[in-house]
Amino acid sequence: MHHSFNYMSLVADAVIIIVLVAFILSAFRDLARIGTGISRAWAVGRIAFIEAWHNRMWAIPIVWLVICLILGFTIVRGYTPGSEVRVYLTIFIRAQEIILLLYLGILACLSLPRERERKTLITTGSKPVTRLELLLGKIIGLGAAALVMLLAMMLCTWIFMKVVDHRIRSDAMAMYKTEKDHYDALARHVPPDFGLLYTAKHGVLQAQNYITGTLRIAGLISYLHNPPIRYMKGGSTEKVYFEFPSIPANVNYQPDFLFRFRLLPLGHPAKIHITAIQRDNPMLTEEATVKLNASGEAAWTPKHPFRFFSYTDPQTGKVFNPGPVVLRVSCPTFHVYLQIGDGTSLSNASCIVTGVNAAMLHQHGIDYILPKPTPIITGFKSNGWQEITGPGKTGRTPPEVASWEFAHLNPLNIPTDKGDKFTVHLICGVSKETNEAIPTWVALVAYSRDDPSNPVKMLQLHINEKRVTDVHLPRRLLDGSPLIINLSSIVHGHWLKIRTNSVRIMQKPSTFIGNLFKTELIVFCEVILLITIGVVSGTALGWPVALLTTLSCYVLGNLFHFVSELAKANGFELLNVVQMHRLQGVWYYQLGSFVSGVMVHVLEILVYLLPNFTRFSPLPYITASRNMPWLFLAQNIFAAIISIIPAIAFGYIVMRRRELS
Amino acid sequence: MVASGLAILTRQLTKIYPGFWKSQQVAALTDLNLAVERSQIFGLLGPNGSGKTTTIKLLLGLINPTAGDALVMGKPAGDQDTRRVIGYLPEESYLYRFLNARQTLDFYARLFNMNRAQRRRAVDYYLDFVGLDPAVRSRRIGTYSKGQARRVALAQALLNNPDLVIMDEPTSGLDPVGMLEIKNMIVRLKEAGKTVLLSSHQLADVEDVCDRLVILYRGRVEIQGTLNELLEVKDTFQLEARGVTPEIQAQLMEIAQRNGLTDVRTGRPRVRLEDIFKNLVDSKRTTERRKG
Numbered sequence: 047m048h049h050s051f052n053y054m055s056l057v058a059d060a061v062i063i064i065v066l067v068a069f070i071l072s073a074f075r076d077l078a079r080i081g082t083g084i085s086r087a088w089a090v091g092r093i094a095f096i097e098a099w100h101n102r103m104w105a106i107p108i109v110w111l112v113i114c115l116i117l118g119f120t121i122v123r124g125y126t127p128g129s130e131v132r133v134y135l136t137i138f139i140r141a142q143e144i145i146l147l148l149y150l151g152i153l154a155c156l157s158l159p160r161e162r163e164r165k166t167l168i169t170t171g172s173k174p175v176t177r178l179e180l181l182l183g184k185i186i187g188l189g190a191a192a193l194v195m196l197l198a199m200m201l202c203t204w205i206f207m208k209v210v211d212h213r214i215r216s217d218a219m220a221m222y223k224t225e226k227d228h229y230d231a232l233a234r235h236v237p238p239d240f241g242l243l244y245t246a247k248h249g250v251l252q253a254q255n256y257i258t259g260t261l262r263i264a265g266l267i268s269y270l271h272n273p274p275i276r277y278m279k280g281g282s283t284e285k286v287y288f289e290f291p292s293i294p295a296n297v298n299y300q301p302d303f304l305f306r307f308r309l310l311p312l313g314h315p316a317k318i319h320i321t322a323i324q325r326d327n328p329m330l331t332e333e334a335t336v337k338l339n340a341s342g343e344a345a346w347t348p349k350h351p352f353r354f355f356s357y358t359d360p361q362t363g364k365v366f367n368p369g370p371v372v373l374r375v376s377c378p379t380f381h382v383y384l385q386i387g388d389g390t391s392l393s394n395a396s397c398i399v400t401g402v403n404a405a406m407l408h409q410h411g412i413d414y415i416l417p418k419p420t421p422i423i424t425g426f427k428s429n430g431w432q433e434i435t436g437p438g439k440t441g442r443t444p445p446e447v448a449s450w451e452f453a454h455l456n457p458l459n460i461p462t463d464k465g466d467k468f469t470v471h472l473i474c475g476v477s478k479e480t481n482e483a484i485p486t487w488v489a490l491v492a493y494s495r496d497d498p499s500n501p502v503k504m505l506q507l508h509i510n511e512k513r514v515t516d517v518h519l520p521r522r523l524l525d526g527s528p529l530i531i532n533l534s535s536i537v538h539g540h541w542l543k544i545r546t547n548s549v550r551i552m553q554k555p556s557t558f559i560g561n562l563f564k565t566e567l568i569v570f571c572e573v574i575l576l577i578t579i580g581v582v583s584g585t586a587l588g589w590p591v592a593l594l595t596t597l598s599c600y601v602l603g604n605l606f607h608f609v610s611e612l613a614k615a616n617g618f619e620l621l622n623v624v625q626m627h628r629l630q631g632v633w634y635y636q637l638g639s640f641v642s643g644v645m646v647h648v649l650e651i652l653v654y655l656l657p658n659f660t661r662f663s664p665l666p667y668i669t670a671s672r673n674m675p676w677l678f679l680a681q682n683i684f685a686a687i688i689s690i691i692p693a694i695a696f697g698y699i700v701m702r703r704r705e706l707s
Numbered sequence: 708m709v710a711s712g713l714a715i716l717t718r719q720l721t722k723i724y725p726g727f728w729k730s731q732q733v734a735a736l737t738d739l740n741l742a743v744e745r746s747q748i749f750g751l752l753g754p755n756g757s758g759k760t761t762t763i764k765l766l767l768g769l770i771n772p773t774a775g776d777a778l779v780m781g782k783p784a785g786d787q788d789t790r791r792v793i794g795y796l797p798e799e800s801y802l803y804r805f806l807n808a809r810q811t812l813d814f815y816a817r818l819f820n821m822n823r824a825q826r827r828r829a830v831d832y833y834l835d836f837v838g839l840d841p842a843v844r845s846r847r848i849g850t851y852s853k854g855q856a857r858r859v860a861l862a863q864a865l866l867n868n869p870d871l872v873i874m875d876e877p878t879s880g881l882d883p884v885g886m887l888e889i890k891n892m893i894v895r896l897k898e899a900g901k902t903v904l905l906s907s908h909q910l911a912d913v914e915d916v917c918d919r920l921v922i923l924y925r926g927r928v929e930i931q932g933t934l935n936e937l938l939e940v941k942d943t944f945q946l947e948a949r950g951v952t953p954e955i956q957a958q959l960m961e962i963a964q965r966n967g968l969t970d971v972r973t974g975r976p977r978v979r980l981e982d983i984f985k986n987l988v989d990s991k992r993t994t995e996r997r998k999g
């Protein structure tokens with residue numbers, strides 16, 4: 047599959063630019079009037095708002111609240127406090143989105159056609175109001191209606207969540223008291239769950255603003271070296287990923303992959319399992335298991351080189367380039383550790399490509415290709431979580447280590463307490479294979495990457511499953527180089543379930559109402575975009591067709607990723623690789639493939655032309671951590687504006703010469 | 708510039724409403740040449756479907772001409788700035804059903820960029836002016852009677868104190884008192900130096916107020932001129948006097964031939980506009996019927 051620059055998005059951009067230029071050329075007289083025009087547009091908007099009100103806009107928040115309460119009380123049964131809040135927020139905000147999109151989308155589609163049908167456009171059109179102002183006015187009016195409804199619904203959500211929060215806090219406090227009383231009375235040997243105290247004090251609504259790092263897993267980390275050396279653990283689910291750019295080859299030169307691992311213990315016999323994957327087409331793979339020799343080396347040549355190397359067809363001169371290649375390597379041999387080099391130079395790369403073609407040698411003076419530096423190691427993965435094991439029973443086998451790297455930290459954004467310490471939160475899941483009665487303890491090591499000799503070590507931290515553990519680290523770690531935080535379980539049989547944000551550097555918390563408001567603003571961006579599309583569809587079409595058009599825009603806008611991925615994979619051919627190879631050359635297959643290819647590309651242009659509705663997804667933030675980063679809000683507002691302006695331009699061009707009666 | 712003296716000037720103004728097939732096309736207006744001077748009351752007459760409303764919509768730029776062009780107050784039809792000095796009363800009262808009279812007028816006043824005080828003054832003044840019952844002013848227009856809605860529509864046409872008022876059948880739906888008020892109002896507008904373009908089926912009213920008129924038939928101008936020109940019977944002479952006894956009557960004829968008498972009014976007899984209109988439509992229809 048030829049991976050190349052995306053021309054379809056370019057076509058779409060070109061169309062949008064042409065529309066904008068045509069708009070500016072044709073509308074400059076109307077645009078020059080926009081100074082006084084804004085107040086006329088606002089006058090039109092007021093009427094649109096009053097019309098919405100007479101269309102029972104006030105009933106929408108009530109209907110919404112009833113639906114949410116019914117859904118909430120039937121669905122939310124037996125959830126933990128954290129997920130209970132998550133579910134409520136999901137229901138409340140998702141329902142707002144759906145109801146507003148439906149209601150205002152319909153009103154927007156109706157607004158201009160209905161005025162045309164009732165002929166009120168004749169009276170209004172005889173006044174000194176431009177068509178641009180009419181268009182803007184409708185959008186402004188319905189936008190204001192959306193805002194009013196959103197604010198009403200936000201207020202209801204806030205009150206409801208406050209009540210839930212209050213209940214959760216008092217429950218947590220009561221539970222903590224009981225646990226503490228039992229502990230004090232020696233009836234319980236596990237100390238009371240301080241996570242409960244945390245919940246009781248802060249509630250579950252306060253937004254956690256934090257910085258996340260990049261997570262890497264290592265079977266073992268040796269701090270004796272600078273930078274510390276990472277090992278992959280044999281016999282575990284750990285995998286290391288080496289990514290190479292496009293690898294050139296030709297008929298005479300066939301590259302190999304060369305693996306060089308330092309083994310621990312030295313000279314122990316070991317095997318590695320290799321899976322080669324086309325990065326942009328992950329269904330095309332090849333697997334192999336090879337033995338490492340005594341010095342930990344092995345060479346491997348793929349059986350289907352054309353899947354991974356770029357070739358030039360000697361007859362046609364056409365280049366066949368499969369794009370970047372990823373090698374996923376795991377080690378099935380128990381009791382060994384494979385040292386993973388950083389790959390910044392030939393001597394410390396654990397996997398390289400050798401024997402590349404002469405042109406490359408000529409150009410760069412080298413005959414090997416290095417992978418992307420610092421290859422990623424992952425542990426056992428399930429549902430977005432990774433698991434790292436605790437130490438072996440006897441303590442001979444060390445635990446796996448999860449390592450977070452926080453680059454580009456700005457100390458000004460990170461508050462410190464009186465002792466000049468900043469706060470890091472740990473939130474991990476725990477699965478206990480053995481030692482169920484023992485609380486989970488973890489070891490935490492933090493250091494600057496450029497200064498690993500001066501780490502902060504907390505070798506016995508008590509954590510509770512899925513509850514926050516506060517860790518206070520000295521401020522000096524924030525200065526300069528990236529901060530590394532390594533975490534491992536120190537209890538045999540206790541596995542830690544982690545993900546990227548399991549270790550987070552805390553910033554100032556923000557209030558729930560503020561973050562809720564920001565969330566509503568994102569919903570508003572989405573709604574006003576749909577309103578614009580609806581009003582614009584109504585400029586030229588009757589309301590049934592306008593409704594259909596708007597709906598199609600919304601659906602296609604939500605299929606953005608699906609369609610662009612489909613087009614990247616050359617349509618449906620991806621779905622059946624075997625058939626494709628068998629049928630290549632049969633004329634009806636060729637024809638069908640051509641037609642489907644054209645259709646997919648037309649769809650792709652359309653998808654790039656229409657606004658991408660997948661961008662507006664406020665839920666993950668507000669449900670996971672009750673916050674809404676300014677950056678995300680800004681991105682959404684920007685995306686909305688970027689889509690609204692061409693839509694208005696298009697609507698204006700359509701409406702400019704249209705008769706109003 | 709010649710056009711600057713005229714309120715309205717059209718040249719070969721033509722409108723063909725498009726249809727999917729040629730047979731569905733409607734030639735609503737053909738080669739209309741109009742010249743309306745300022746401070747005139749101009750009548751636009753014609754039977755149903757003759758193109759009066761089409762002409763007015765073309766003048767306002769609500770629809771686009773198929774051919775020809777129109778100048779309104781010296782600018783091309785539909786110009787945003789000239790709309791500031793135009794008032795338009797549509798043939799039916801196309802108003803927002805969900806607004807009340809005040810909100811409606813307030814909305815249109817906003818479109819003229821009036822400030823709050825101006826708006827309040829204008830709204831109250833014109834609602835009184837058109838005589839809308841104060842009891843209904845804050846009720847939704849959807850609930851109004853036809854005449855009440857007509858009065859609101861009239862108020863919105865006058866709201867900006869326009870120099871050119873275009874009225875499409877202003878008296879339709881009004882009670883006799885309302886019709887009389889409208890007639891007086893039109894005369895007063897003229898006295899205040901405004902131009903009025905009027906389309907109406909109330910020929911008696913048109914006869915009373917208009918200075919000039921055209922009669923359209925199937926989109927073409929059939930008759931056009933000042934009221935006097937049209938209604939005069941040109942080949943006849945008429946003499947009128949008070950206190951004339953039969954003896955004097957005989958003498959008068961003699962004397963009148965030699966010297967002028969006091970209080971003697973002479974002139975040409977007038978037909979009624981109704982007769983002209985009826986004759987035109989009748990003759991057109993008979994020729995059409997004869998042609999088949």
Ligand SMILES: Nc1ncnc2c1ncn2[C@@H]1O[C@H](COP(=O)(O)OP(=O)(O)OP(=O)(O)O)[C@@H](O)[C@H]1O
Nearest residue numbers: 724733735753754755756757758759760761762798
């Ligand atoms: N939107 C339209 N599409 C097609 N034909 C139209 C349209 N509007 C008007 N017509 C036709 O154009 C012709 C002139 O219509 P117009 O409304 O101008 O007549 P009018 O003189 O105002 O009649 P009336 O006295 O009944 O108001 C009529 O034959 C009418 O059917």
Ligand SMILES: [Mg+2]
Nearest residue numbers: 759760798875
């Ligand atoms: Mg008419």
